[in-house]
Amino acid sequence: MRFSLLFFLSWTLCFSLLFSSFVDGHLLPRNARIALAELPLPSLPSNLRPQATDFSEFDLEAALPPASNTLSQMPVLPTNCAEYVGGPECPSSMTATAVTYEDCGDAFTVCRCDNANMTLDTAVDRLGRVPVGLRRFVGTVFVLENNATRAYTNLSTGDIHLFGDCAMDTWIHEASHTFDFAFFSDFVPSNTTGWKQAIADDSCVPDSYSLRNRVEDFAQMSVLKIYMLLHSGHLPPGFESACMSHQLDFMGTLPLYNAQNLFGNTCAINDGSFGVRKPPVVLDEGRVFMTVPLDPTPSPTATNSACRLKYGEWTLWGAFLFLIFGL
Numbered sequence: 001m002r003f004s005l006l007f008f009l010s011w012t013l014c015f016s017l018l019f020s021s022f023v024d025g026h027l028l029p030r031n032a033r034i035a036l037a038e039l040p041l042p043s044l045p046s047n048l049r050p051q052a053t054d055f056s057e058f059d060l061e062a063a064l065p066p067a068s069n070t071l072s073q074m075p076v077l078p079t080n081c082a083e084y085v086g087g088p089e090c091p092s093s094m095t096a097t098a099v100t101y102e103d104c105g106d107a108f109t110v111c112r113c114d115n116a117n118m119t120l121d122t123a124v125d126r127l128g129r130v131p132v133g134l135r136r137f138v139g140t141v142f143v144l145e146n147n148a149t150r151a152y153t154n155l156s157t158g159d160i161h162l163f164g165d166c167a168m169d170t171w172i173h174e175a176s177h178t179f180d181f182a183f184f185s186d187f188v189p190s191n192t193t194g195w196k197q198a199i200a201d202d203s204c205v206p207d208s209y210s211l212r213n214r215v216e217d218f219a220q221m222s223v224l225k226i227y228m229l230l231h232s233g234h235l236p237p238g239f240e241s242a243c244m245s246h247q248l249d250f251m252g253t254l255p256l257y258n259a260q261n262l263f264g265n266t267c268a269i270n271d272g273s274f275g276v277r278k279p280p281v282v283l284d285e286g287r288v289f290m291t292v293p294l295d296p297t298p299s300p301t302a303t304n305s306a307c308r309l310k311y312g313e314w315t316l317w318g319a320f321l322f323l324i325f326g327l
């Protein structure tokens with residue numbers, strides 16, 4: 001099935017939004033095995049209350065254990081990285097590094113643009129903190145420069161493109177997309193009747209960005225579910241479970257979303273998942289899942305520099321965005 005996606009927008013109004021407009025956008029390649037009926041996805045019903053503006057009030061970085069790694073610079077830039085050099089994502093040059101983590105035998109490829117905001121060490125550290133059960137679905141990781149911090153996932157390849165200084169919630173959000181779409185039309189969790197019904201049965205969603213559509217809601221719920229597993233079942237301060245209990249329950253029905261399979265110290269997880277991009281080899285018995293103390297309730301003025309999802313800009317963008325699909 002061939003797929004073409006054309007964007008038309010009002011340049012006079014939207015030029016400044018061009019780069020931020022792909023905030024977590026789902027770019028579909030021409031050969032994507034994704035049904036046309038799937039797009040464009042409608043926003044979630046407006047009766048669903050976002051529990052927060054965004055996830056900037058908590059940071060999962062300290063709660064997630066790092067994974068030790070070995071780095072090896074690749075002599076030749078892989079073609080899927082080279083195609084971005086000289087383009088808007090990476091006007092300068094790019095370096096590819098093979099990253100092997102202690103909990104997964106196959107190396108990840110990290111392609112870092114030379115002017116990227118995140119250092120290679122930061123990117124490698126944050127990728128290593130993505131729970132291995134989720135990380136094994138990630139393709140190539142692109143680390144790029146931009147004035148606006150944002151990210152998107154290529155749903156066909158599982159490649160993640162991160163701009164600016166993306167915090168852990170964004171890394172997990174994008175990794176969740178790679179899991180969601182790893183099986184293509186065979187099983188897309190966010191496209192199941194179970195997930196759609198869960199949303200219909202609830203009265204809230206995690207944050208404003210979750211309202212964008214059920215795919216984004218799934219990725220944001222994945223972040224919260226992982227937070228809960230790390231924090232003995234507690235949501236971040238200020239969030240409640242009752243109004244989104246069906247969505248949380250749905251996450252719990254997925255074999256991946258339990259401590260054993262997410263944090264099982266190895267990507268050799270026997271949870272029946274296919275579509276895994278990093279086959280297993282290594283198991284470090286010494287690396288164990290541990291819950292962490294609860295986060296303090298933030299003061300009203302507390303902020304951090306987390307990768308904020310620009311849902312407001314999306315709304316404006318949406319007004320000028322037309323999707324044209326052709327076979």
Ligand SMILES: *[C@@H]1O[C@H](CO)[C@@H](O)[C@H](O)[C@H]1NC(C)=O
Pocket residue numbers: 027028029080154156157159
């Ligand atoms: C997704 O990745 C493939 C392989 O690198 C690439 O050919 C395709 O253009 C990418 N899609 C988008 C929309 O960037």
Ligand SMILES: *[C@@H]1O[C@H](CO)[C@@H](O)[C@H](O)[C@H]1NC(C)=O
Pocket residue numbers: 019145146147
């Ligand atoms: C970032 O902003 C600076 C100055 O404001 C500008 O020169 C530069 O081109 C911008 N970079 C991007 C990627 O938009």
Ligand SMILES: *[C@@H]1O[C@H](CO)[C@@H](O)[C@H](O)[C@H]1NC(C)=O
Pocket residue numbers: 115116117145146147148149163164165
């Ligand atoms: C990324 O670095 C550039 C300078 O290379 C800077 O202008 C920009 O503000 C930084 N972006 C973020 C999100 O910090």
Ligand SMILES: *[C@@H]1O[C@H](CO)[C@@H](O)[C@H](O)[C@H]1NC(C)=O
Pocket residue numbers: 034035037038184185186187188191
């Ligand atoms: C979503 O589910 C519908 C059937 O409910 C199916 O036709 C479509 O192909 C699915 N889309 C994806 C991306 O799996």
